Amino acid sequence: MKISLIAHDEKKxxxxxxxVSYKHILKQHDLYATGTTGKRIAEATGLSVHRFKSGPLGGDQQIGAKIAENEMDLVIFLKDPLTAQPHEPDISALGRLSDVYQIPLVTNLAGAEIMIRALDTGLLDWREIVKEDE
Structure with missing residues (x-):
């Protein structure tokens, strides 16, 4: 599966x-991330991470484009709800695209852990089945 990893500065x-904790699961998938988040994940884990631009410079939109092209399966976006984000419209657009294209989007650590465990047990395989039928 293709998984995007995004985090606001306070959530990096x-x-x-x-x-790091779920490296054993993440290594089985194609990972994508916005700029600094991707760099820091790759450095900490040794995992291969395709990096887009940072969120404020268009990285959120680049991931949104992947969603619109049916080239993304899961988005883990740890948002900081206590800090105003200057690129909030881009963040909202990413959420809207995830809803339109039925892409799971989790925005906190608890949701991320549920999704990664579901992924590990095969509960998210419906995306792979749908792609095979197309």
Whole structure:
């Protein structure tokens, strides 16, 4: 599966720890991330991560384009709800595209852990089955 990993600045330590903790699962998938998040995950885990631009410079939109082209299966976006984000319209657009194209989008660590465990047990295989039928 193709998985995007995104985190606001205050949540970067959490997503890095998440990637380290679930490296054994993530290594089986194609990973994508926005700029600094992808760099830090790759450095901490040794995993291959395709990096887009940082979120404020268009990285969120690049991931949104992948969703619109049916080239993304899961988005883990650890958002900081307590800090205003200057690129909030891009973040909202990413959520809207995830809803339109039925792509799971989780925005906190608890949701991320549920999704990664579901992925590990095969509960997200419906995306692969749909792609095979197309």
């Amino acid at each position: 330590p959490e997503i890095i720890q998440f990637a």
